[in-house]
Amino acid sequence: MGHRLQSITPLSSCWTGIHTRPSCPSKLNSRKSKNMEEIDDFQVVVGDQESVEKKKSAIRAVGPAKLQVIADFDATLTKYWINGQRGHSSHGLLQQENSEFNIKRQQLHNYYHPLEISPTIPIEEKTKLMEEWWGKTHALLIEGGLTYDAIRKSVSNARIAFREGVAELFELLEEKDVPVLIFSAGLADIIEEVLRQKLHRSFKNIEIVSNRMVFDDDGHLLAFKGKTIHVLNKNEHALDMAAPLHDRFGEVDGPPVDCSLMKKRTNVLLLGDHIGDLGMSDGLSYETRITVGFLNDNVKESLESYRGAFDVVYLNDAPICCTFKEPLANLIS
Numbered sequence: 001m002g003h004r005l006q007s008i009t010p011l012s013s014c015w016t017g018i019h020t021r022p023s024c025p026s027k028l029n030s031r032k033s034k035n036m037e038e039i040d041d042f043q044v045v046v047g048d049q050e051s052v053e054k055k056k057s058a059i060r061a062v063g064p065a066k067l068q069v070i071a072d073f074d075a076t077l078t079k080y081w082i083n084g085q086r087g088h089s090s091h092g093l094l095q096q097e098n099s100e101f102n103i104k105r106q107q108l109h110n111y112y113h114p115l116e117i118s119p120t121i122p123i124e125e126k127t128k129l130m131e132e133w134w135g136k137t138h139a140l141l142i143e144g145g146l147t148y149d150a151i152r153k154s155v156s157n158a159r160i161a162f163r164e165g166v167a168e169l170f171e172l173l174e175e176k177d178v179p180v181l182i183f184s185a186g187l188a189d190i191i192e193e194v195l196r197q198k199l200h201r202s203f204k205n206i207e208i209v210s211n212r213m214v215f216d217d218d219g220h221l222l223a224f225k226g227k228t229i230h231v232l233n234k235n236e237h238a239l240d241m242a243a244p245l246h247d248r249f250g251e252v253d254g255p256p257v258d259c260s261l262m263k264k265r266t267n268v269l270l271l272g273d274h275i276g277d278l279g280m281s282d283g284l285s286y287e288t289r290i291t292v293g294f295l296n297d298n299v300k301e302s303l304e305s306y307r308g309a310f311d312v313v314y315l316n317d318a319p320i321c322c323t324f325k326e327p328l329a330n331l332i333s
């Protein structure tokens with residue numbers, strides 16, 4: 001199929017070639033040839049090694065003070081599969097107290113999701129459809145009287161988990177004062193609750209740009225703040241939509257992260273699971289950007305396009321631990 005896969009290298013090397021699953025050492029030893037039939041076992045693919053090496057050198061040369069991380073949330077920071085089932089998204093996990101509204105939102109999903117993934121609908125038309133979908137869904141959340149308590153319970157009951165190593169990654173970035181922008185078409189309040197419940201701590205370097213809810217004093221949803229962020233307009237949103245995570249946590253001393261400072265950080269590490277996520281850095285005039293794509297499903301069909309679009313591609317719901325932390329530590333040490 002014309003794919004030139006690179007040599008198998010030890011897991012500890014830095015985004016070099018292709019890595020195999022650490023849990024399958026026997027496959028590593030027995031592998032003699034590399035072809036598309038074998039990619040189910042691979043974890044990391046680097047398309048243009050030379051280009052990645054140059055970018056890594058450029059980022060290392062100026063250090064962590066010039067670096068920022070921009071990450072998608074669903075299926076990028078979170079796992080795609082959990083115990084053999086698809087993990088919930090920040091939208092998908094939400095259960096309103098009035099179940100009639102859950103059914104209505106599911107009906108919207110059943111109608112719009114096939115349109116979202118349709119390859120034949122022109123992008124302008126699809127963008128309007130996505131605006132419609134997000135608008136109707138948000139309206140149902142308000143009409144159905146969503147409470148913050150329901151968000152807490154929904155997250156607690158959800159099938160959602162961070163990829164292995166995400167907490168350690170955040171810790172490393174916090175230690176090096178590298179800001180992390182989580183940029184999502186999901187729901188900011190839910191992402192915050194997932195961080196709170198799953199990581200059990202807050203990070204002063206993390207900000208979230210996503211659809212943010214406004215609650216009344218009794219914890220009932222009143223409205224959404226600002227322009228709706230859906231899957232096709234992430235690139236239109238300026239960083240000044242970012243709201244400090246810790247405004248709500250009230251646990252961290254000192255001023256919130258200043259978004260204008262993020263614009264001065266000219267090196268970007270971007271993480272996403274859709275090619276459209278590459279647009280998350282459109283608001284920045286970066287000098288060097290390393291893009292990491294998480295190709296979670298339809299690997300054989302999509303590998304070529306992901307490898308062309310992203311500098312580094314993680315396959316098969318790969319963990320961030322082992323394969324990610326060390327390359328990153330080398331970048332910002």
Ligand SMILES: [Mg+2]
Nearest residue numbers: 072074075273
């Ligand atoms: Mg995603």
